[in-house]
Amino acid sequence: MTTTQTLFFWGFLLVYGVVMYVLSPRSTSPASFFRGADAQGRPVGQWSLMASIFISWIFAKSVTNAANLGATYGVVGGLAYATYWFSIPVAGYVIYLIRTQTGAESLTQFLTSRYGRLASVGFSVAILIRLYNEVWSNTEVVGGYFGAPGQASYYGAAILFTIFTLAYSLKGGLRSSIFTDVIQAVVFVVFVGTVAFLILPQHPLGTLLSTGSFHMNSGLDLLLVAGLQIFSYPFHDPVLTDRGFVSDERHMLKSFIVAGVLGFIAVFVFSLVGVHAQLSGIDAAGNAPAAVGRALGIGALFVMTVVMMTSAGSTLDSTFTSLSKSLAIDLPRLLGWGKDRAPRIRTGALVMIAFAILGNLPMFAGAAILKATTVSGTMVMGLAPVFLFYRFVRWSPWSFHLSFWSGVVLGVLMTVGAIPPSWAIGDGHYAMLLGVNAWGLLICTAGFFIPLVVQSLAGRRVGEAL
Numbered sequence: 001m002t003t004t005q006t007l008f009f010w011g012f013l014l015v016y017g018v019v020m021y022v023l024s025p026r027s028t029s030p031a032s033f034f035r036g037a038d039a040q041g042r043p044v045g046q047w048s049l050m051a052s053i054f055i056s057w058i059f060a061k062s063v064t065n066a067a068n069l070g071a072t073y074g075v076v077g078g079l080a081y082a083t084y085w086f087s088i089p090v091a092g093y094v095i096y097l098i099r100t101q102t103g104a105e106s107l108t109q110f111l112t113s114r115y116g117r118l119a120s121v122g123f124s125v126a127i128l129i130r131l132y133n134e135v136w137s138n139t140e141v142v143g144g145y146f147g148a149p150g151q152a153s154y155y156g157a158a159i160l161f162t163i164f165t166l167a168y169s170l171k172g173g174l175r176s177s178i179f180t181d182v183i184q185a186v187v188f189v190v191f192v193g194t195v196a197f198l199i200l201p202q203h204p205l206g207t208l209l210s211t212g213s214f215h216m217n218s219g220l221d222l223l224l225v226a227g228l229q230i231f232s233y234p235f236h237d238p239v240l241t242d243r244g245f246v247s248d249e250r251h252m253l254k255s256f257i258v259a260g261v262l263g264f265i266a267v268f269v270f271s272l273v274g275v276h277a278q279l280s281g282i283d284a285a286g287n288a289p290a291a292v293g294r295a296l297g298i299g300a301l302f303v304m305t306v307v308m309m310t311s312a313g314s315t316l317d318s319t320f321t322s323l324s325k326s327l328a329i330d331l332p333r334l335l336g337w338g339k340d341r342a343p344r345i346r347t348g349a350l351v352m353i354a355f356a357i358l359g360n361l362p363m364f365a366g367a368a369i370l371k372a373t374t375v376s377g378t379m380v381m382g383l384a385p386v387f388l389f390y391r392f393v394r395w396s397p398w399s400f401h402l403s404f405w406s407g408v409v410l411g412v413l414m415t416v417g418a419i420p421p422s423w424a425i426g427d428g429h430y431a432m433l434l435g436v437n438a439w440g441l442l443i444c445t446a447g448f449f450i451p452l453v454v455q456s457l458a459g460r461r462v463g464e465a466l
Contacts, residue, residue: 005298009146009305013157016309017164023183024168024176030343033173034325036246044178046251049243052181053088053259055188056239059134060141060312063270067288070274073219074212078271080219083226084233085263091234092256094387095244107241108330114393115386115400120334122404126236128326130376134239134319135359138312143363144287145305158363165313166356169320170349174246177317184310189266191306196269198300199276211275216426221434228437229377232384236376238322239315323355324348378433379411381440385448392452402447410440
């Protein structure tokens with residue numbers, strides 16, 4: 001880029017940060033800061049919630065991964081990644097059942113009531129790790145449009161973007177996050193439409209949609225992984241699940257369903273950027289949107305930058321607000337600290353500042369963004385039985401621990417390469433990932449039901465003895 005073009009990109013980053021801060025509403029009460037209520041204490045509206053869920057789950061790393069997979073596997077890769085968005089309706093329906101059948105006001109409260117306090121502590125640790133990963137994996141995507149890893153411009157853009165997002169998050173908490181999400185959702189849709197207008201006319205639609213093949217070594221294995229993980233993946237993401245408790249149940253469920261369908265469509269459409277790269281012989285170099293943007297010219301690169309900045313901003317501000325709620329309210333109450341004390345905005349603000357700093361450290365170590373999804377999704381596979389089969393349980397802490405920790409152990413073993421090759425399913429790149437998730441889900445489910453079987457047999461023996 002020329003000096004003028006470079007200054008234009010940096011100028012846009014500055015304008016984006018200032019506009020988001022000026023437009024963000026200020027929260028003056030804990031209900032507004034932590035639960036998104038307006039100045040009159042009214043809960044979030046259905047359409048605002050839908051837009052917030054839609055855009056806050058369109059991570060910058062996600063659309064980048066979708067395009068990269070499109071470049072590697074064609075439409076099969078795009079479908080594989082877009083399938084994760086069906087996690088949203090799954091989570092919405094389960095939360096709807098939990099709220100209407102148990103009256104729980106949060107997932108930690110629900111887990112404590114069915115599986116004990118220790119189960120909620122383990123769950124809270126898992127979601128904190130998830131949120132920590134969300135910081136660096138989104139800021140480094142933005143940095144990639146201003147420079148290469150290792151360059152001052154790369155780190156400078158990522159840090160400046162973090163500061164701007166932190167500023168308006170501190171100003172309004174969850175209320176600010178949801179308000180700006182609506183703006184970011186509109187901008188995102190407009191610019192993704194622009195991307196589609198630039199890409200689609202260059203190839204016959206039939207060619208675009210027939211690129212790739214449904215074979216295990218051509219991305220089908222990852223599609224099957226996504227199909228398995230949608231039943232566990234969403235529950236360890238408070239960016240999503242926190243929004244399941246801020247409005248009435250029926251409106252919440254409708255918002256989750258619509259957001260999930262729209263998210264699937266948006267991510268799949270954006271994956272065609274990678275398909276275009278494959279058909280046009282463009283070297284994706286680990287960042288298909290940036291590569292395609294540069295190949296199409298400075299205007300297209302600017303469009304890609306806006307898409308990434310809005311998606312990263314919506315996720316990052318939601319991450320900050322979820323972290324503040326988790327560490328300022330949920331975890332202290334879970335540990336019995338300050339049960340009768342009202343949550344303090346200042347505590348939530350300090351949590352945001354701490355994670356804005358600590359959360360960017362992996363970026364400097366060069367962590368890979370795809371691992372932030374696949375590895376964490378595997379480690380929490382044990383949450384699927386915990387939430388899907390809770391109606392079989394009145395009180396069974398062992399059901400949680402045998403299911404949840406089995407998944408964590410298997411995820412760790414896979415990460416360090418300690419899983420036997422015989423576990424792999426197929427011969428594709430994600431054969432081991434698919435094998436661990438498929439066999440692991442069976443193991444976790446068995447672990448969940450073993451204590452229930454033991455309880456049933458013990459009760460039957462007591463009844464026979466009487």
